[in-house]
Amino acid sequence: MTLTLLEIVALGLLGAAVLLSLLRLILGPTTPDRVVAADTLAVITTSGLVILAALLGSPLYLDVALIYGTLAFVGVVAIARTIEGNG
Amino acid sequence: MTTKSIQRPEPGFVHGLFLYLLVFALWMLLVGNLDTAEMAAGAVVALIVTLASRPHLSILTGLIISPAALLPLLRYLGTFIVALVQANLDMARRVLSPSLPLQPAVVEVETKLKSPLGRLILANSITLTPGTLTVDVQDQVLLVHWVDCPPGSDLASTTQAITSKFEQHLKGFVL
Amino acid sequence: MRLIADLFLVVGAAFTLFGAIGLIRMPDVYNRIQAGTKAVTLGSLCLLIGIALLYPAWWSKLLVIGVLILITNPLGSSTIARALLKAGVKPWSKASVSQAGEADR
Incomplete structure (x- = not known):
């Protein structure tokens, strides 16, 4: 499908959000900061997959988004448990 | 928890x-x-x-499973959505203002909800509402990280400010 | 219809961006969690609503994804925050740092 101007703007904003989250992921400075950044990035990726489904017109990616979101949550809880254990 | x-x-x-x-x-x-x-x-x-x-x-x-629980549930959802939008506008204002207005503190609030499910929903709601983040739940006391804590707050005033608006609807459909 | 959908998409993307900016600008990890969780949750929901308006046939799966984000995102953030507090990471406060800017732990 052809994109409207607003849709291109939305994609640009989302891309900037991904870049900023990545920046926090790289900068740190502590492990918890990186975990938070990764968590945020995971949610952005989930909605990003939904947008990808819309761009490609294929509902198959919705299932991918669903599973990705679930696994990201499980991963975050697992990492949180690890941090708690080390404390 | x-x-x-x-x-x-x-x-x-x-x-x-x-x-x-x-x-x-x-x-x-x-x-x-x-x-x-x-x-x-x-x-x-x-x-x-x-x-x-x-x-x-x-x-x-x-969970209170009865037709009478339906109205509080809808009221709660309404309150929740309004609070979620407010929370985001508030957060956007803070993040975008050059001076970064923050007065963070970890405060305690009390809940009258008795069931684990009720406390879970309350904790989740608090996390998504303006400036607050649930850190821990210890029996009836919730530890909350508050971005803009007014100076001189005590347990009663924080409870009033953070939990009461949800709890009045929540107690209609969870114990 | 397409215009309303596009507006939802732009607003959603903007909130997501605000969350990411908060992630960069906030002085400590607790405030970063706050900014990240809230803005990204509402941002994602707006994006999902926008897509649902573009592709009405997908509403059921989009609803499931929306509810999933709405439940798991705050839960995950609370779990991280609790782990941090238990691990002894002290929240930043203006009084102790005399607002000198970036300060961690």
Whole structure:
């Protein structure tokens, strides 16, 4: 499908959000900061997959988004448990 | 989340039925059509899931399952959505203002909700509302990180400011 | 219809961006969690609504994804925050740092 101007703007904003989250992921400075950044990035990726489904017109990616979101949550809880254990 | 000193009544048939209908509804949403074959498969799968989760069914005993609980539920959802939008506008204002207006503190708030499920929903709501983040739940006391804590707050004023608007609706459908 | 959908998409993307900016600008990890969780949750929901308006046939799966994000995102954030507090990471406060800017732990 052809994109409207607003849709291109939305994609640009989302891309900037991904870049900023990545920046926090790289900068740190502590492990918890990186975990938070990764968590945020995971949610952005989930909605990003939904947008990808819309761009490609294929509902198959919705299932991918669903599973990705679930696994990201499980991963975050697992990492949180690890941090708690080390404390 | 600590669970001691919380009374856990035995889950009854109605809780099992509730979970069954919930799982079945989820199945139908995922399938996305009303084929007879899909519905039959969903009925079987939902039954298996419900039976398999019997040991964990007690979390649902906090739920008040009655028609009278419907109105508080809708009111709660309304309050929640308004609070979520407010929270985001508030956060956007803070993040974008050059001076970064913050006055963070970890405060305690009290809840009258007794069931683990009620406290879970309350904690989740607090996390998504303006400037607050639930850090821990210890029995009836919730630890909350507050971005803009007014100086001189005590337990009563923070409870009033953070939990009361949710709790008045929540107590209509969870214990 | 397409215009309303596009507006939802732009607003959603903007909130997501605000959350990411908060992630960069906030002085400590607790405030970063706050900014990240809230803005990204509402941002994602707006994006999902926008897509649902573009592709009405997908509503059921989008609803499931929306509810999933709405439940798991705050839960995950609370779990991280609790782990941090238990691990002894002290929240930043203006009084102790005399607002000198970036300060961790």
